[in-house]
Amino acid sequence: MAKELTPQEMLRIDLTPPNRDWMDIPTVIKPGIYCYPAKPEKIEIVGMPNPHVWSPLDDDWGLPEDWKETFLQGMRERLEKHRSFKIFMDICVRCGACADKCHFFLGSGDPKNMPVVRAELIRSVYRGEFTKAGQILGRLAGGRKLTEDVLKEIWYYMFQCTECRRCSLFCPYGIDTAEVTIIGRELINLFGLNINWIQEPVANCYETGNHLGLLPHTFKQNIEFMCMDIEEFVGITIDPPFNKKGAEILFVTPSGDVFADPGIYTLMGYLMLFEHIGLDYTWSTYASEGGNFGFFTSLDMAQRLNAKIYAEAKRLGVKWILGGECGHMWRVVHQYMNTFNGPPEFLEEPVSPITGTKFENAKSAKMVHIAEFTADLIKHGKLKLNPKRNDHLKVTYHDSCNPSRGMGMFEEPRYVIKSVCKHFYEMPENTIREQTFCCGSGAGLNAGENMELRLRGGLPRANAVKYVHERFGVNMLSCVCAIDRAALPASMEYWVPDMKVCGMSELVGNALVMEGEHDRPTDLRGEEIPGFAKAEGEGEEVTEDV
């Protein structure tokens, strides 16, 4: 398992595939790479098919009698429903441009992790079962029949893709292997073969409203705890509104930030920001999840979980919705939500109550990203900031896959971060913005049991972080994604020890000068800030000669 491999051992990666036909290389499911199967009760809660107990290491996966029929029928249906899927099954020329663009291939050297092969796993079934040439010529036409081994192989590799779309950027026809994975996972879910790390959050989100299964009072309490921390570190009292009818704005963020370090500091940043500008907003315990693990299950499930956001906005009578920092949440919000559950006629076109800026780009879906919102505030000089409080940090920024390649939000977070941090360094250009590398744990793969996979997939990102760490002494990796905040610390601990991870809004929170604040010798983590931590009798000049 991963932890037993040293980084040096892990780095023995051979990126040259063997001189064999990929169909001849048997797939061996390895511990450390795969995730544990979904618990039947978590499947039952949302009424998905074939809940059962099974193990990927067993021969018998407990497939229903007619599984083959179901799979092929499912494929046929999806070919009819998605032009993307149909075209992507037909037009790949296997030029290889995408081959070395996937972080899982680069980190593992497993040739079936080349995006083109990942898609070929399914394309070969398409050719073998649906096209005349494939039916007659079989392998000569690149076709193969659907067997249990083939299904297992598809399962294994669909859960080694984080749907990051990096491959699609480089494909001359825009073939998006993430799209193939999304549909591949839908097919897998016809047999109750999801992984638990996805299914449990889905079930939780369905019932309690958030992935972590935080009950209404716990959700509220957790946020109140953070207010207590703010009181201690900043000296101001915040009383955040919950489920408040008639508020102007509904705020939705991933629940990871309500619960886990270092996401909670990002959430403290939100609380301070809203207090600072006197925003009329509300949290919701019902729509308490921005993230959407349904998206990693099936589009149908994604739609069902997403539906709560608009429903709650309607119930509370808000004008528009503000969304927190999260990667795949924003893929869903930006590219799917309006189509899934909109258009939300009951909302108004978003206008910042502080600056009067109209968010033109969100005028139909009526949901604005916190980075867009904050950038606008800063641009209009509405925030009192003291960037010196972040002076001890040398910051770089990790573009999350989804806001990058499924939205294109690059400048807003950079503008915000540069406004609150003096020392900012970019990672090499082929590893940022639209070419960004995944953290390695997206799309529901941030479990514990697949740590080797996560560390391998995290290598390309970590490698670029290591570069700026060694070159410029960067010590803080910022991002706008809750999965990043949950996943990158482990990857950093392994590949780039000493690197810390934070959200954009944490940096904002640290720099905000709040009305009525007391001396703030520490940051939001309660750690002393060099130069601000006044030893007795000494002032700020301590820093001068350091």
Place this chain on the structure above:
Amino acid sequence: MAARILFPLAVVLAIVAVALIGGSISFLQPLFSVALLYVAFAIFFFGFIAKVINWAKSPVPFRIPTTAGQEFSLPWIKWSKIDNPSTLGGVLMRMFFEVCLFRSLFRNMRTDLRSGWLIHSPTKWLWLLALGFHYSFLIIAIRHLRLFLHPIPGVVETLDAIDGMFQIGIPPLYLSDIIISLCVTGLLIRRLFLPKVRFVSLAADYFPLFLIIAIITTGLLMRFVFRVDITAVKALANGIVSFHPVVPKGIGAIFFVHLALVCTLIAYFPFSKLMHMGGIFMSPTRNLANTSRMAYHENPWRQPPKFHSYEEYEDMYRDYMKEAGLPLERE
């Protein structure tokens, strides 16, 4: 592994052999020219349209462009109008760069692992080979219009003149012939010798390459070695386009081989990966504007979602909510 390469090679050689025989027997010549061409074109024409219609029948339920630059957002943020278009004009530009200049392929780079560092370096080889191949193919196809059109349109003449301006050898070697030969060889070498590309290559990838190589070879042979009576070929071509086909005497067998290979390519087209020519225009990650939050995109098969409503939620957790002081719809 070998079968992937040898099988398509054998098929191409078989086509050459059969056409060579057929082309040498005069009563079979109409079959190997006129009939073959009509059939091939019909298959191409109807096959292509059928495929495109088939694709078009599947809707685009979601707006999923791959955004390759800064989104349209706040007015003071510089927006990447082409790589992340939010207007029709932007999409057309993006498609133009994609289709005509292979924009995405131009981004290509290779990543190597050297002493613990992943090195990403730009590589333009594939882009260059692909661009060279496609454009010389296009020019050669246009040049061939000379055989079919009367009078020969000015553009075709001009193109011909430019293409042949280097006057290398007699008859002059066309520039496009040189470029396509180099590019196709380069593409084949990639497939055969780059381990990653070889690993993913199928018979369906070698077959068109071998076909095209054979087409180029027979074309050049006709021009330089086994000279073919060009007036006779023109007469044949004229007959074909005017639907009064005659097969003049004295056309060398090599011509029929060339034609049979071309016909194979044309007829094979709609059923193969060569349909990327049509597919690129319809790829939803490229041809959609990034207006996902700006404009409603309708999904024709959308079903209203079954979700856990607020009422059910409150019923489930009312006591907790009450205790925590959260507002309730019903006490």
